Amino acid sequence: MVVKVYGPEYASSKRVLVCLVEKEIEFEAVDINLFKGENKSLDYLKLQPFGLLPAIQDGDYTLYESRAIIRYYAEKYRSQGTELFGKTMEEKGKVEQWLEVEAHNFQPPLYTLVLHIVFSSKMGITPDQNVIQENEVKLGKVLDIYEERLSTSKYLVGDFFSLADLSHLPFGYYLLNGVGKGYMIRDRKHVSAWWDVISNRPSWKKVVQLFPYPI
Numbered sequence: 001m002v003v004k005v006y007g008p009e010y011a012s013s014k015r016v017l018v019c020l021v022e023k024e025i026e027f028e029a030v031d032i033n034l035f036k037g038e039n040k041s042l043d044y045l046k047l048q049p050f051g052l053l054p055a056i057q058d059g060d061y062t063l064y065e066s067r068a069i070i071r072y073y074a075e076k077y078r079s080q081g082t083e084l085f086g087k088t089m090e091e092k093g094k095v096e097q098w099l100e101v102e103a104h105n106f107q108p109p110l111y112t113l114v115l116h117i118v119f120s121s122k123m124g125i126t127p128d129q130n131v132i133q134e135n136e137v138k139l140g141k142v143l144d145i146y147e148e149r150l151s152t153s154k155y156l157v158g159d160f161f162s163l164a165d166l167s168h169l170p171f172g173y174y175l176l177n178g179v180g181k182g183y184m185i186r187d188r189k190h191v192s193a194w195w196d197v198i199s200n201r202p203s204w205k206k207v208v209q210l211f212p213y214p215i
């Protein structure tokens with residue numbers, strides 16, 4: 001069964017796509033244009049009642065929330081493609097920990113920067129320099145913690161690439177492309193080395209090449 005992924009060009013959908021590529025799961029992309037409001041169509045709202053991208057359809061099964069989707073596929077196809085949860089329960093616990101950090105510490109300030117810097121005109125937002133500065137400072141403090149962690153470990157959890165690293169790719173990309181604050185990665189030696197390793201994975205390069213960002 002081919003998995004249908006809705007809205008492949010948007011960042012949160014790319015979290016799902018890169019996971020499917022790593023797990024060697026066949027998929028089909030269905031375009032939904034957020035800027036034309038297609039995410040609020042009655043048909044799409046049946047799949048994702050909040051009108052957010054992505055959602056997936058896998059036969060009769062549907063699921064939304066990108067991190068729920070990647071957890072689902074990483075678990076369902078544990079022995080296929082890249083093992084993204086680690087080998088032990090302890091490693092899985094740490095993968096979950098860093099997935100939560102990504103969702104609650106890393107992404108929120110970065111999402112605000114993306115909205116105010118990249119999509120302000122398309123989304124009808126007046127860019128607010130105070131909000132931008134405040135979120136840049138917040139994200140910097142988060143990245144300082146990453147720098148410390150990555151000074152002792154190649155990846156966030158240990159010596160293996162996991163769902164935790166993967167989950168940072170879609171919005172991390174914006175920092176260097178679009179937001180124009182690549183220095184936040186490049187000025188942190190270990191974060192910078194980590195970023196180069198994870199963003200050079202063939203899976204991520206394939207996703208960005210197949211579905212360019214709407215920047």
Ligand SMILES: N[C@@H](CCC(=O)N[C@@H](CS)C(=O)NCC(=O)O)C(=O)O
Nearest residue numbers: 010011012051052053054065066067
């Ligand atoms: N927590 C959701 C967030 C999804 C999300 O915010 N998606 C953005 C695209 S990256 C979106 O659909 N935005 C449309 C809107 O805010 O109306 C997930 O991870 O699936």
